[in-house]
Amino acid sequence: xxxxxxxxxxxxxxxxxxxxxxxxxxEPLMHEPPYKAPxxxxxxxxxxxxxxxxxxxxxxxxxxxxxxxxxATLAAVMGTQGHVRGFVLLNDWSLPHSVDAQGxxxxxxxxxxxxxxxxxxxxxxxxxxxxxxxAHTLTVRINGALSQTVDLAQMRRPWPALLAAVSEFMxxxxxxxxxxxxxxxxxxxxxxxxxxxxxxxxxxxxxxxxPGLGVLRHTLVQEAA
Amino acid sequence: xxxARVLYRQQVFDATERDGQxxxxxxxxxxxxxxxxxxxxxxxxxxxxxxxxxxxxxxxAKELAFKPPSEPLAFIKGEASFIGHQQRTVRPxxxxxxxxxxxxxxxxxxxxxxxRRDDAYDFVRGYCVANDYAIRDYLExxxxxxxxxxxxxxxxxxxxxxxxxxxxxxxxxxxxxxDLQTTVNGRVTQRGNTRDMIFDVPTLIEYFSSFMTLNPGDxxxxxxxxxxxxxQPGDEVITTIEGIGELVNHIVAAAPxxxxxx
Numbered sequence: 001x002x003x004x005x006x007x008x009x010x011x012x013x014x015x016x017x018x019x020x021x022x023x024x025x026x027e028p029l030m031h032e033p034p035y036k037a038p039x040x041x042x043x044x045x046x047x048x049x050x051x052x053x054x055x056x057x058x059x060x061x062x063x064x065x066x067x068x069x070x071x072a073t074l075a076a077v078m079g080t081q082g083h084v085r086g087f088v089l090l091n092d093w094s095l096p097h098s099v100d101a102q103g104x105x106x107x108x109x110x111x112x113x114x115x116x117x118x119x120x121x122x123x124x125x126x127x128x129x130x131x132x133x134x135a136h137t138l139t140v141r142i143n144g145a146l147s148q149t150v151d152l153a154q155m156r157r158p159w160p161a162l163l164a165a166v167s168e169f170m171x172x173x174x175x176x177x178x179x180x181x182x183x184x185x186x187x188x189x190x191x192x193x194x195x196x197x198x199x200x201x202x203x204x205x206x207x208x209x210x211p212g213l214g215v216l217r218h219t220l221v222q223e224a225a
Numbered sequence: 226x227x228x229a230r231v232l233y234r235q236q237v238f239d240a241t242e243r244d245g246q247x248x249x250x251x252x253x254x255x256x257x258x259x260x261x262x263x264x265x266x267x268x269x270x271x272x273x274x275x276x277x278x279x280x281x282x283x284x285x286a287k288e289l290a291f292k293p294p295s296e297p298l299a300f301i302k303g304e305a306s307f308i309g310h311q312q313r314t315v316r317p318x319x320x321x322x323x324x325x326x327x328x329x330x331x332x333x334x335x336x337x338x339x340x341r342r343d344d345a346y347d348f349v350r351g352y353c354v355a356n357d358y359a360i361r362d363y364l365e366x367x368x369x370x371x372x373x374x375x376x377x378x379x380x381x382x383x384x385x386x387x388x389x390x391x392x393x394x395x396x397x398x399x400x401x402x403x404d405l406q407t408t409v410n411g412r413v414t415q416r417g418n419t420r421d422m423i424f425d426v427p428t429l430i431e432y433f434s435s436f437m438t439l440n441p442g443d444x445x446x447x448x449x450x451x452x453x454x455x456x457q458p459g460d461e462v463i464t465t466i467e468g469i470g471e472l473v474n475h476i477v478a479a480a481p482x483x484x485x486x487x
Contacts, residue, residue: 009271009272010272011272011303011304011305012272013303013372016367016368017367034366035366035367036366037365037366039365039367039371040365041363041365041371041373043365043367043368043371044368044371044372044373044376045301045368045372046301046302046303046372048272048274048301048437049271049272049273049274049440050274050437050438050439050440051437052271062436104367104368105366105367105368105369106298106300106368106369107299107300107301107368107369107370108368109276109299109300109301110299110436113274113301113436113437114436114437115338115436115437115438169363169372169373169376169377170303170305170306170372170373170376170377170378171305171378173303173305176303176305
């Protein structure tokens with residue numbers, strides 16, 4: 001879809017409910033149907049290759065979709081033999097889906113695997129230069145205004161505990177990508193949920209502590225009728 | 226034509242079936258037992274999308290005490306869970322219910338975006354047999370079926386062949402009335418027919434391509450009928466689909482270091 005080369009090549013895995021704040025917001029419903037119990041293993045999903053959008057491109061909202069969730073995160077890019085090559089900024093766009101509407105019960109294929117719905121940062125930052133990826137925060141700006149601060153320090157499974165938990169049941173291949181986790185807003189009417197953006201918005205994700213990761217920027221457009 | 230990918234003398238070859246043997250791309254002809262079978266899928270420039278269906282046969286949905294879904298229940302697998310024909314699948318220690326799932330695999334042949342049902346077969350490259358193992362002990366109700374159940378190393382045998390869609394369509398009209406069968410150590414444990422899919426192949430292609438582009442080499446695993454039983458280390462599991470192939474798989478116990486029971 002995009003001509004510019006991307007710094008990722010393998011299967012991209014995301015993880016739901018790694019953020020402590022999201023867990024807290026979800027907890028009251030964890031014992032209710034259809035969930036019935038809190039998750040034990042990491043709750044993973046896959047962002048298929050048709051979703052990949054290079055930096056500084058436009059992402060089309062499908063017809064009839066007014067708003068999408070912004071999913072800023074940092075992700076590890078695997079090297080060979082379980083080593084990590086580096087980290088990259090991702091924006092895991094999603095159609096809004098929530099725990100209370102039973103949106104976390106079935107795999108989020110229809111909300112997360114839409115063409116263009118994964119923004120991929122331009123720069124792979126070497127793992128050797130980022131020994132503590134969870135020590136950082138990310139900022140999300142919508143049309144220049146600060147919308148969210150993602151605190152990677154409050155992930156329930158920080159790196160590399162997350163990798164260890166995932167590796168218990170599947171092997172990440174060289175080139176595969178594992179997100180460190182998405183966060184939710186802390187206050188306001190959408191507290192406990194992710195920020196929303198709509199057509200016309202310019203959304204930027206950056207990591208102030210690691211400027212070398214670059215700024216991941218996308219413009220949302222409405223798909224032509 | 227039936228296509229395979231095999232490892233022969235430390236080299237990967239594309240091959241085709243010829244008179245009960247494998248015709249390698251370098252011209253050599255070798256027996257089926259002389260090679261290690263790989264998934265019959267050519268590498269793709271970007272990671273292959275592997276879509277899979279849950280509860281896509283009415284009888285299996287009933288077997289699992291679910292009412293049939295009104296919309297396809299889809300999940301996604303990483304292609305790293307694929308293994309070839311005659312390979313080994315690992316059963317973790319301490320689990321109570323690990324079962325095969327005999328499934329018709331549809332391989333996409335050209336980019337498919339907003340394809341209409343009536344045109345869907347034009348986008349199919351071919352068909353394979355797949356065995357989409359599940360370990361039910363690990364089911365959790367979060368993005369269910371979760372990846373710990375469905376995306377394990379070695380747990381998706383596929384092959385031996387990729388059969389050209391044109392051949393299947395010429396011989397059977399469509400892939401919509403093919404017998405499926407699974408045997409465990411020679412005993413038939415699962416029988417079905419692709420005509421009993423709730424969402425058939427053209428419907429699935431129309432559905433997925435309505436929101437995501439399917440690319441050449443992408444795979445749709447179309448679900449499994451009634452009749453899944455627990456499999457133990459040592460079991461030989463053969464999943465067969467009429468006109469597509471017979472996929473042999475061997476269950477082995479996990480090495481102690483692979484323990485996954487925490």
